[in-house]
Amino acid sequence: MQNSIRILIAAASMALLASCASTGESTDPTPQDVPQPEITGQPGQEAYSYAYGQAPGSYDSYDTGSGTYSGYSSGGQSGQSGQSGQSGQLGQPMAGMGGSMVSADRIVYFDFDSADIRPESQTIIESNAGYLRGNPRIITQLEGHTDERGSREYNIALGERRANAVRQVMSAMGVSSQQIRVVSYGEERPAASGRDEQSHALNRRVEIVY
Amino acid sequence: MKLIEKFISVLILLFGVTGLVHAQISLDITKKVESGGIPIAIAPFSGGAPENIAGIIAADLQRTGKFALQPPNAQASYSVTGQVNPGGSRGYIVQFQLNGAQGGTLLNLSFDIPANQLRPVGHRISDLIYEKLTGEKGLAGTRIAFVAGGGGVWYLVVADADGQNPQVILRSSQPIMSPAWSPDGSKLAYVSFEGRRPQIIVQDVYNSARRIVSAAPGINGAPAWAPNGQRLAFTLSKDGNPEIYALDLATQAPVRLTNNGAIDTEPAWLPDGSIIFTSDRGGSPQLYRIGAGGGAAQRLSFEGDYNARPAVSPDGRYLAMMHRRGGRFHIAVMDLQTRQFRVLTSGGTAESPSFAPNSQMIIYSDGQRLSAVSVDGTVQQDFALRGRARDPVWGPYGR
Numbered sequence: 171m172q173n174s175i176r177i178l179i180a181a182a183s184m185a186l187l188a189s190c191a192s193t194g195e196s197t198d199p200t201p202q203d204v205p206q207p208e209i210t211g212q213p214g215q216e217a218y219s220y221a222y223g224q225a226p227g228s229y230d231s232y233d234t235g236s237g238t239y240s241g242y243s244s245g246g247q248s249g250q251s252g253q254s255g256q257s258g259q260l261g262q263p264m265a266g267m268g269g270s271m272v273s274a275d276r277i278v279y280f281d282f283d284s285a286d287i288r289p290e291s292q293t294i295i296e297s298n299a300g301y302l303r304g305n306p307r308i309i310t311q312l313e314g315h316t317d318e319r320g321s322r323e324y325n326i327a328l329g330e331r332r333a334n335a336v337r338q339v340m341s342a343m344g345v346s347s348q349q350i351r352v353v354s355y356g357e358e359r360p361a362a363s364g365r366d367e368q369s370h371a372l373n374r375r376v377e378i379v380y
Numbered sequence: 381m382k383l384i385e386k387f388i389s390v391l392i393l394l395f396g397v398t399g400l401v402h403a404q405i406s407l408d409i410t411k412k413v414e415s416g417g418i419p420i421a422i423a424p425f426s427g428g429a430p431e432n433i434a435g436i437i438a439a440d441l442q443r444t445g446k447f448a449l450q451p452p453n454a455q456a457s458y459s460v461t462g463q464v465n466p467g468g469s470r471g472y473i474v475q476f477q478l479n480g481a482q483g484g485t486l487l488n489l490s491f492d493i494p495a496n497q498l499r500p501v502g503h504r505i506s507d508l509i510y511e512k513l514t515g516e517k518g519l520a521g522t523r524i525a526f527v528a529g530g531g532g533v534w535y536l537v538v539a540d541a542d543g544q545n546p547q548v549i550l551r552s553s554q555p556i557m558s559p560a561w562s563p564d565g566s567k568l569a570y571v572s573f574e575g576r577r578p579q580i581i582v583q584d585v586y587n588s589a590r591r592i593v594s595a596a597p598g599i600n601g602a603p604a605w606a607p608n609g610q611r612l613a614f615t616l617s618k619d620g621n622p623e624i625y626a627l628d629l630a631t632q633a634p635v636r637l638t639n640n641g642a643i644d645t646e647p648a649w650l651p652d653g654s655i656i657f658t659s660d661r662g663g664s665p666q667l668y669r670i671g672a673g674g675g676a677a678q679r680l681s682f683e684g685d686y687n688a689r690p691a692v693s694p695d696g697r698y699l700a701m702m703h704r705r706g707g708r709f710h711i712a713v714m715d716l717q718t719r720q721f722r723v724l725t726s727g728g729t730a731e732s733p734s735f736a737p738n739s740q741m742i743i744y745s746d747g748q749r750l751s752a753v754s755v756d757g758t759v760q761q762d763f764a765l766r767g768r769a770r771d772p773v774w775g776p777y778g779r
Contacts (some may be wrong), residue, residue, distance in 0.1 A: 366653025
């Protein structure tokens with residue numbers, strides 16, 4: 171019975187993602203012509219719900235996290251999703267970069283409590299904008315992040331503000347709005363796990379994900 | 381007669397840190413209130429059971445800060461005796477007595493329960509004793525929920541109010557945020573990033589069924605149940621920037637309540653249906669209030685340069701918040717009647733306050749671990765949990 175619930179959830183999620191992926195955009199190009207990062211690749215189930223007291227194994231058997239982050243990739247290297255639209259590489263992944271595996275030329279950093287684009291970020295945005303202009307079928311997801319300080323939900327809003335700032339610069343550079351998606355993870359997916367200013371600076375970022 | 385033996389109060393005047401505008405804000409850190417509580421002696425229960433029920437009761441009462449545990453046979457003390465034995469129709473018979481300081485039986489009850497109810501019965505007995513001697517409802521039988529893990533796997537966990545008996549009700553390879561109990565304690569609303577986009581989901585705690593409540597383009601965040609359980613407020617950015625919406629769960633029609641170019645997020649309901657939320661419309665995050673149908677916003681917070689994540693006590697009297705001062709984050713509470721403002725924590729990374737159903741205790745996270753503090757700052761509790769725990773929310777009284 172639990173399996174059937176899981177299948178239903180997975181099916182509902184797929185339907186949801188399919189419907190979301192096709193909303194808010196015009197009909198040209200048609201949806202099947204456009205790479206859909208969220209639903210291509212292996213859409214394997216990512217979440218399992220359990221009735222209270224029915225989770226397999228005791229809580230003690232779960233890895234509840236030590237606060238360190240081991241190689242999370244928001245670029246989709248987990249194989250769960252987001253891989254198939256990746257037909258062009260702008261740079262090499264840098265695995266050692268504070269746990270993030272998005273290459274440095276796809277990361278835009280920000281000052282504390284700010285969504286202003288720094289002058290030195292223009293080059294990174296321009297090179298990605300040029301790539302998108304030359305590959306109109308490629309969709310990028312701009313993922314906004316913050317450091318750990320402050321309220322979690324307010325940081326979601328701040329991360330979105332940062333991602334929108336990058337989107338606006340890209341649009342001004344001639345990238346079609348249909349090629350850009352925005353999502354904010356706030357402080358939930360830090361690139362560096364420390365609580366020092368160096369880690370905070372690495373975490374205040376927008377990742378340009380293909 | 382020792383009343384308060386070791387009451388450490390640190391008064392930090394914040395002159396010089398934020399200037400003289402808000403002088404005389406005190407930071408009260410009460411390390412320990414050792415006595416002055418109701419004296420009570422709890423004897424080990426006779427018989428045999430896999431749970432130490434007397435120990436559960438003692439820990440529960442100690443945690444309230446209102447009792448002073450005494451050695452057995454102490455003079456002028458209430459006393460608890462009991463026994464637990466295999467038997468009855470369900471597995472165990474638990475019997476206990478609460479006796480007055482001058483003799484006389486105040487409570488004398490027995491329970492016929494299965495083995496997996498021994499710990500809940502301990503909490504139930506604690507609450508019966510607490511209510512008998514204080515006149516208030518106890519919290520021992522309530523539950524908390526929180527988010528554990530991070531960095532690759534996230535868990536939504538429901539535990540007893542003492543942090544024991546943790547139960548995973550959701551495991552995800554994507555972030556989980558902002559759990560919120562339905563007023564009847566049967567459901568949790570939360571934000572899940574499964575599918576690499578935020579959605580607001582309502583999950584039935586007891587049968588695991590889930591329903592996607594909102595999956596609009598952009599932010600879907602900060603769900604908050606109306607006191608009547610029929611509406612859910614949350615944050616959407618589908619119209620360009622984060623705004624507060626309220627959804628009637630029966631009709632599925634979200635109504636927008638704010639309209640401002642700034643960030644509006646983190647709605648919290650007052651008992652009268654009005655909503656307090658975080659907005660940076662004034663340049664920094666502060667708390668504002670709007671009516672049940674929206675309208676003009678009234679600013680509520682003026683202390684410090686950052687106030688966010690409002691939490692309203694169930695009785696509507698107190699407003700707890702994240703409060704930044706000198707670059708450090710604290711939990712602060714405002715009495716909505718008197719406007720008295722008090723900083724309750726000292727660690728510097730406190731976040732995510734949530735009221736217990738008695739409106740007197742606030743649970744919060746420091747980003748790693750959970751603690752609770754009373755609204756007057758005199759009682760502090762730390763929760764011993766494995767791993768990281770964030771975003772705690774205190775559930776309602778049991779049905």
